[in-house]
Amino acid sequence: MGASSSTEQNVSREQREVESLAASTGSISLLQNAFSKLADPQTNAIPLQSLQKCFSLNYKNKECEALKIPDCHLGLLDHLGPSMVDLFFVTDKGGVNWVEFVRGYLKCCGRMPVSALLKTLLRLFAAAGVKAGIPLKLEFEAIDDGDYKVSGLLLPIDVLMFLWMCWTMLWNSRTWRVLKEREYLYLPDISPLVLSAVVSCAEGGSGLELWDCDISSLGVQLPAGKFLTWMLTTVPNLTECFTQFVNARLQNFAISEQDVLESSNSSSREISPEKECSSYLLTCGRAWGISLTIRGTISEEILKPYFPSDGDAKDENLLYRSSLHGKGLNRFWSNIEGYLGPLLLLISATGDAQEDNTNIRKWIICALTHQGFENRDMFYGNSGTLYAICPVFHAFSPSGKERNFVYSHLHPTGRVYEPHPKPVGIAFGGTNGNERVYMDEDFAKATVRHHAIDKTYHHGPLFPNQGFLPVEALILEVEVWGLGGRKAREIQLSYKKREDLFTEQRRKVDLKTFASWEDSPEKMMMDIMADPNRVQREDR
Template sequence: MGASSSKVDSKGEASEERREEESIAASTGVLSMLQSVFSKHSLPETQAIPSSLLADVFSLNPANLESHSFVVSDYFPRLLANIGPTIAELFFKLEDENVSWIDFLKGYNRCAGRMTLSASLTVLYQLYTVASAMADNPTHLAFHPDGKITGYLLLNDVIMFLWMCWVIQRTSRIFKPLEDKSTVVLPEIYPLITSAFIYCSEVLDDLSIENPEIFVLQTKIPAEKLHTWILTTIPGLATCISQYVQFKLQAEIASPSAGNADPSNLSISENPVSDTHNTYLLTCGRAWAISLSLRSSNDDLLESCFSRSSRTLDNLLYRSSVNGKGLNRFWSNVEGYQGELLILVRANSIDSFKDGNGSKDWVFSILTGQGIENQGKFYGNSGYLFAVNPIFRVFPPSGKDKNFVYCHLRPTGSSYDPNPKPVGLAFGGTTGKERVFIDEDFSELTIRHHAVDKTYQRGFLIPNQGFLPTSASILDVEVWGLGGETAKKKQDTHKKREILFSEQRRKVDLKSFGNWEDSPEKMMMDMVSDPNRPHREER
C-alpha cells in the first residue's frame, strides 16, 4: 500500500520524492510509526487518509482552564480547540479530501522532523498565528520565505503563546479521560513574562518590575527580540510541537480502533494543582521554566511541571520548614544521594529594592550535576544557577572554571586549625569570595557580583544586584533529587548502612567489665596510689 517503501509508482519507477521524505523520517526513527498510523487510517479504495480524520487525530479538547496570575482570555479555549485543524491544514496541506502517503510524510517532516531549534520555534509561531486567527484573534507576525519573522506580538499574546506551549507539552505527558467539572490550572509564568519584557523592551532597571503599570497587555514585543530571548533563555520550548505530534500519532497506534479518535472523549484532565497557592518552592511554573532552560530534559523535573503526585513528592529530599534549618540537618537528608540535585532558596533583603518600604522575597536555584560531598573544597563537573523569582534568568557553565559546589561541615574534633575553612554551602567563585555562600545555620546568605566567578556565566541572581556583596535572610530551602529511582534507592541503602554502623558503635562489651581485679585499669590505679608497691608478674 501507500505506506510501503518498496512500492513503485504507476510508471514502474520508485518515487524519488517519496524516498527522500522517507529517508528524512527514518533519520529520526519514526518511519515505522508513520507507516502504522497510515495503514490504520487510510481507506483501501483511495489509499489515503480522509482529511477530516487527520484533523481529529491532532485535536485537543482541554478541560476548564484557570489561572491565578493573568486573566485567561475568552479566545484562548477556542485557540486550543483549533490546534488539531491548524496542524492538519498548515503542515499537511489539505488541498482535497484525502491525504496521500507522500503528503502524510511531508506534513510530519514539516512540523516534527529533524530541524534546528530556530526552525522548530518558527513552526510554533505559525501554529499560534493560524490558530489565533481561527479563534478571531489575529496576530501581527509576518513570515518570509527565507525563514525570517517580522512584526510583533502583544504582551498578552506572549502570555497565551507560552500557555499554549505548556498545554500541548503537558498533553504529551498526561492524557486521561475527561472527568466531570475537571479543571486544569495554568502555571504561574509571571517571572518568564517579566524576563521577556525586560529583555525585549530593553528595560535597564529591574525595579520597574515592581510597578504593575508597566505590564500593559497591549505592549508590543518585537518578534526578532522575542525569538532571541526564547533561544537563549528557554530553548526547550521549541521542541514541544514535535513532542505533541509524535505523542498524538503514538496514541493512535495504541488506541483499539480508528473510531476512538474522538477528541470529545479525551482530555488533559487531572486533579487541579494550584500553582501560586502551592506551599512548595518548586511550583509547577518554576519547574517548567527550569526544564525549558535545559538542553536535555529530565523526567523527574518534567513530571513536576505538570502534576504534584506522591511520586514527585518522593523526590523532595530536604525542606527546611519540615526538617529544620542548618547545614547538619541538610547534610543528614542529602548524604549518599549521587545524582542531580535542584536546590531552591527563598530569601529577602531590603537592599534589592530601592523603594525601601520593606523587604521583598526572591527565589534563586542551583542545579548540580552530582550529589553534595563534604570535601571542604570546590568540586563538580556541571551545574546551573537560576534566578527564579521575580525575574527568571539562567546562568549555565561558562567553561572557564569548575568551582561548581562547595560544602564543608564543622569538624567534630577540637584540634586547633590556624587556617580554618569556611563552614557552609557555596556555589561559584573561589574560597572566601564565593558567588553564593550559605552559612552553616541556614539563616543568612551572601551573594557577590559575577565578576568573582569564572564558573557560571555572568548575570544578576537578584533584582538590582550591585557590585558590593549582598546579605540576605534565608526564609526557606528545598532540595529535590532528580537522579531517578536508582539514585534514591542507592541513598536509602547508604542510610541503612550508616544506621547499622551507628548502632554497632553504641554497643558496649559488658564482659570487659566482669572482673575488676584483673582489669588493666585497676593495675594502673594501684600504681598511682603506691608506686613503690611490688607487683609480682605471674608467669
C-alpha cells in the same frame, strides 16, 4: 496503500526521498500505522476532518496556578488542530495522501535547526491566533529551503499565550492516555518566564517594577527577532513540546480504539489542582522553566511530579525542606548525604539583613548540580547551572573559565587546630571568601555577590536591582530535590541503613572484651586516690 507501496517498483522518486527523511527520524513505522488508521480505503488518503481531529484539543475544564486565564486563550487552543493542518499538510480533492502526510510530518518534526523549529512554533501560534480573532502583529517572509524570516512585535500577553500553547501540547502528550478527565487542563504560573522575555527583549524592560507586575496590562512591545533570540538562549528545549505532541497524537490514533479504552481504564489517574498549587518553592511553572533549559533524563525527572504517575513522585524527589526537616547544615546533611545523583537546591530569601526596609521583596534562586554534595574544604564539581527563579527567570550556565561549581563544608569532626579555618556552609561560584552565593551553617543568611567575582557561571543578576555590593538576605526556605531517579534514591536509602547499622553497633558495649575489675585502670586510680602513700608494686 501509500504506507506499503514503498517496496514496489513503481515508487516515485519523491516518495523515496520523503520516506528516507522520515526513516532518519525513526518514525517511519509510526507514520505507516497512523496513515493506515486515518486514511480512507477508497481514496487512499486521509480526510481533512480526520486529520484535524487528530491534532485538535478540547479542554473545557481549565485550572491555572496563579494567573487569570485570558478569554481568548480558549479560542486559541480550539483552533490549534485546524491551523496545523492548514500550515503543514497539503490537501487535494481526496484529502492528504501518503507523500503529503509524510512531508507534513517532516515540517513539524523533521531534522532541522532549533531556530527553524522555533519559527515553526511561532507560525503555528500566529495562524491559530488569526483563526481565534487575536490581533497579532507577527509577519513571516518565506526564504530559501522552506525557512522563514520572522518580523513584527509581540505583547507580554502574547508571550504568555504562546508559552501556554507550548505547555498545553506537552500536557496533552503526557496525560491524554492516563488522565480520566481528558477535558481537564492545568496551566502553570509562568510569569517569571514572560518577564524574562520582557527584560531581555523590550527597550526599557529592566526599569519595570518586576515584583508587582500585571502581565495582561503591560503595553511594552517585544521585537519578534529579539524574542526568537531569547528563546534560543533561554528556553531552547521549547521545541520538544511540539515534537512530543505531534508524535503522541499520531501514536494515539495509530492504535485501535479498543487498545485506547483498555489503556485508559487500566492506568487512569486523577490530578487535583490542590496538589499542584502547593507551597513548595519548586512549583509546576518553575520546574517547567528549568526543564526548558536542559535535555535528557534530568528534564524528565524534574517534571515527573506534575504529571499522572503510579506513585507520589513529589514526596520521593523531595530530599530536604528547611521548614519540614529543620534549618541548619547538620539537618541538611542528614537528609542529602549519600545521594549521588543530580540535585536542585532552591533558596527563598528576602531583603537585606543589614537594613530595616519593609518594602524589600522576596526572591528565589536555585542551583543545579550534576552530582551529590561532598564535605570538602574546597570547591568541586564537574558541571552545574545557577538560576534566577523569581520574580524573573534567568539561567546562568557554566562559562568554562573556572570549575568552582559547588562548595559544601561542615565542621571537622576531630579537634584539630586550624590556623586558617575554611568557611562552614554551602556556596556556588566565586572563590573562598568571595563566593557568588553563600549560605551560612545555620541557614539564616544568604550572601549574594556581584557576578564580577565569579568566573564559573555566566554573568547576570540573580534578582532585580542586585547592585555591585554584596547583599546579605534573610533566608525564608531552603529545598533540595533529587533528580537522579529511583535508582539514586534507593542507593541513598541503602547508604543510610548501613550508617544506622554502624551507629547502632558503636553504641553497644560488649563486656566480655574488657578485663576483670582487679586489672582495670579505673580500680588502680581509685586505690591511689584512697591511699596516695601506699606503695604499688607491679607483679611480674
